[in-house]
Amino acid sequence: MFDKIINNFTIILKISEKCNLACPDCYFFFHGDESHLRRPVIIREDVVHGVGRFLMEAAREQGLRKVVIGFHGGEPLLIKKEFFAEICKLLKHYSNIVQLELKLNIQTNGTLIDNEWIDIFSEEDVQVGISLDGPKFHNDRTRPKVNGKSSYDDTLRGWSLIQKAVSEKRIKPSGILGVASPYLDGGETYGHFRDVFGATSVNFVLPAYCHDTHPGADYIDGVRYFMMGVYLEWKKRKDYGIRLRFVNSIMRHILLETADEERMFISDVRNQISISSDGEIGPEDVLRSTHSDFRNSGIYIQNSNLKEIFAHPMWLSFGDGMTKIPDDCMPCKWKNVCRGGRPWHRFSFENKFNNKSLYCDFFYQINELIFSDLLKSGADIAKLNSNIGYL
Numbered sequence: 001m002f003d004k005i006i007n008n009f010t011i012i013l014k015i016s017e018k019c020n021l022a023c024p025d026c027y028f029f030f031h032g033d034e035s036h037l038r039r040p041v042i043i044r045e046d047v048v049h050g051v052g053r054f055l056m057e058a059a060r061e062q063g064l065r066k067v068v069i070g071f072h073g074g075e076p077l078l079i080k081k082e083f084f085a086e087i088c089k090l091l092k093h094y095s096n097i098v099q100l101e102l103k104l105n106i107q108t109n110g111t112l113i114d115n116e117w118i119d120i121f122s123e124e125d126v127q128v129g130i131s132l133d134g135p136k137f138h139n140d141r142t143r144p145k146v147n148g149k150s151s152y153d154d155t156l157r158g159w160s161l162i163q164k165a166v167s168e169k170r171i172k173p174s175g176i177l178g179v180a181s182p183y184l185d186g187g188e189t190y191g192h193f194r195d196v197f198g199a200t201s202v203n204f205v206l207p208a209y210c211h212d213t214h215p216g217a218d219y220i221d222g223v224r225y226f227m228m229g230v231y232l233e234w235k236k237r238k239d240y241g242i243r244l245r246f247v248n249s250i251m252r253h254i255l256l257e258t259a260d261e262e263r264m265f266i267s268d269v270r271n272q273i274s275i276s277s278d279g280e281i282g283p284e285d286v287l288r289s290t291h292s293d294f295r296n297s298g299i300y301i302q303n304s305n306l307k308e309i310f311a312h313p314m315w316l317s318f319g320d321g322m323t324k325i326p327d328d329c330m331p332c333k334w335k336n337v338c339r340g341g342r343p344w345h346r347f348s349f350e351n352k353f354n355n356k357s358l359y360c361d362f363f364y365q366i367n368e369l370i371f372s373d374l375l376k377s378g379a380d381i382a383k384l385n386s387n388i389g390y391l
């Protein structure tokens with residue numbers, strides 16, 4: 001298991017713990033975790049050096065060969081540009097010493113992107129992902145600025161700069177990430193990202209609730225309806241060359257029996273850690289917001305190593321809950337594709353991770369539909385059944 005973890009190791013680095021937007025559904029600020037209030041607003045330099053030292057030790061002593069570092073916030077572009085560029089250089093410096101393959105990406109609301117940021121992304125080879133929730137009328141409700149004003153036009157302007165730089169081959173292609181909403185039509189939202197933003201890589205995540213916190217069955221069913229609408233629109237447009245990640249991921253698994261770690265709704269996230277601006281290490285970012293037990297580890301990147309993290313009581317408390325298919329999923333045809341879904345959508349205080357996903361109905365329906373569409377396109381049923389472990 002340890003090999004599997006270090007072969008797919010990801011760090012979410014919180015370089016800014018504040019935001020210029022005040023999204024009411026933000027899992028980071030408004031789902032009960034208030035630890036950001038006691039941390040520095042901007043990451044400290046000793047934390048960055050701590051990450052570098054940690055990576056060198058992991059490469060030398062635990063055989064780490066590659067790592068993905070995602071810059072997150074709050075809004076990560078609230079950091080000073082010079083400091084951001086310096087952080088990238090420092091991380092590359094430490095990685096180069098131990099021949100560690102390093103990939104850098106950033107998830108931003110895009111409102112602060114200007115030409116100077118584009119120059120930095122280009123120079124430091126940082127891949128950019130933009131967060132947006134849908135058309136302006138919806139985005140104005142879900143992603144307002146802290147002063148209540150709309151952020152939509154600023155995001156569109158930042159996205160245009162990104163697209164220009166991509167077309168000039170200065171930075172890698174970028175994608176738009178949205179959150180599925182029961183208050184929107186999924187097909188229209190996907191169409192908006194395609195037609196207005198010209199996006200060629202799109203993904204939607206399921207709202208970050210667990211069994212104890214979700215708003216109710218109607219809400220969950222509305223999310224299913226949204227996601228199905230996205231798939232149907234993608235299909236109607238014959239957008240087969242467009243990367244719609246959740247669909248591509250399910251298809252890959254059904255067609256190719258893809259390895260677990262490539263799945264979109266991956267169930268085991270022990271290979272992902274988040275590092276706060278003061279260096280405190282936590283589990284995967286959304287998981288942190290799921291329950292207070294998953295927030296404060298009390299261990300810091302400045303003086304920890306990889307083995308210590310995975311031996312920490314918090315990681316041990318995940319037990320086999322993340323890897324084990326939930327009991328209720330065992331009779332399900334899709335258990336090897338879905339595995340009960342993401343850990344936070346399975347979590348309840350009573351059963352921990354041993355529940356099927358809150359979004360089970362969506363998973364069942366999308367898997368059935370994609371499977372049947374693949375059959376209609378000529379795929380061999382015996383091969384597909386074998387790939388999903390349904391014989």
Ligand code: SF4
Pocket residue numbers: 328329332333334335336338339340341356357359360361363364
């Ligand atoms: S579709 Fe539902 S029952 Fe089947 S594996 Fe997924 S969460 Fe479990």
